[in-house]
Amino acid sequence: MTRDPEDTVLRVGQSDSDRYDRMRRVGWVDMDAVHSARILVAGAGALGNEVVKNLVLAGFNTIDVADMDDIVVSNLSRCLFFRDGDVRKVMKSDVVAQRASEMNPDACVSSIPKRIQEIDDWDYDIALGCLDNIAARMHINSHTYFRNIPYIDGATDGFRGKVHVVLPGGPCLQCTMNRTHVREAEKRFTCTGSSSTYVPRMAADITTTAVVAAMQVREAIKIASGRMDMCLKHVAYYNGESCEMFTAEASVDPGCVNHLLREGV
Numbered sequence: 114m115t116r117d118p119e120d121t122v123l124r125v126g127q128s129d130s131d132r133y134d135r136m137r138r139v140g141w142v143d144m145d146a147v148h149s150a151r152i153l154v155a156g157a158g159a160l161g162n163e164v165v166k167n168l169v170l171a172g173f174n175t176i177d178v179a180d181m182d183d184i185v186v187s188n189l190s191r192c193l194f195f196r197d198g199d200v201r202k203v204m205k206s207d208v209v210a211q212r213a214s215e216m217n218p219d220a221c222v223s224s225i226p227k228r229i230q231e232i233d234d235w236d237y238d239i240a241l242g243c244l245d246n247i248a249a250r251m252h253i254n255s256h257t258y259f260r261n262i263p264y265i266d267g268a269t270d271g272f273r274g275k276v277h278v279v280l281p282g283g284p285c286l287q288c289t290m291n292r293t294h295v296r297e298a299e300k301r302f303t304c305t306g307s308s309s310t311y312v313p314r315m316a317a318d319i320t321t322t323a324v325v326a327a328m329q330v331r332e333a334i335k336i337a338s339g340r341m342d343m344c345l346k347h348v349a350y351y352n353g354e355s356c357e358m359f360t361a362e363a364s365v366d367p368g369c370v371n372h373l374l375r376e377g378v
């Protein structure tokens with residue numbers, strides 16, 4: 114049987130001149146809302162690099178990246194925006210902001226080279242946590258929850274990863290804390306860089322980082338598109354060794370201080 118060439122030729126048309134044509138083909142994605150969403154990325158390490166890369170490629174155009182550290186050699190195996198010449202010379206957030214902006218001329222990625230606890234402007238639509246310590250996580254969790262800002266927290270430990278989506282009124286990170294977490298929060302401050310005060314070296318690899326970062330930005334696309342109903346409920350655990358993932362629903366702790374504050378109790 115002779116095949117009609119008209120059926121097999123992929124023709125170049127307008128769809129190939131639209132940067133987001135393939136995204137728009139996902140019916141529920143609202144690209145206008147994605148473009149206009151104001152995003153905070155807390156942490157510019159391995160997860161922060163991957164998250165910002167995904168955000169910029171996906172069409173998020175207004176992104177602030179916060180991190181207080183400079184770049185060290187051990188960052189280079191997991192951070193696509195970092196180069197050898199950056200080591201000990203530049204701040205992580207500055208490099209991520211500059212090089213991510215170069216990826217997409219429509220994107221405005223700004224650097225906040227300071228501690229998460231020093232952020233005083235919380236004028237954001239979505240926050241993504243790419244942090245390496247529980248104290249900073251709890252800080253951003255509290256500030257976003259109080260202001261009804263959806264928060265997507267990512268974490269990795271070797272080949273294991275976790276994503277927690279905190280939506281207004283839903284269970285927050287604090288609700289899932291136990292005594293072990295509290296003890297860890299008291300002693301752990303940061304991961305790498307010259308400002309470190311206590312440095313437990315966590316196992317890490319780029320493949321798990323990439324999976325967790327992709328899940329975080331996927332949830333951000335849902336939220337920006339007004340589809341919170343599609344969001345993860347509430348925590349996803351990823352095991353890269355067995356290639357398994359499962360989700361777990363959290364519940365609101367009635368004694369959680371974040372809920373009491375939000376409700377004005």
Ligand SMILES: [Zn+2]
Pocket residue numbers: 284285286287288289365366369370371372
């Ligand atoms: Zn809570």
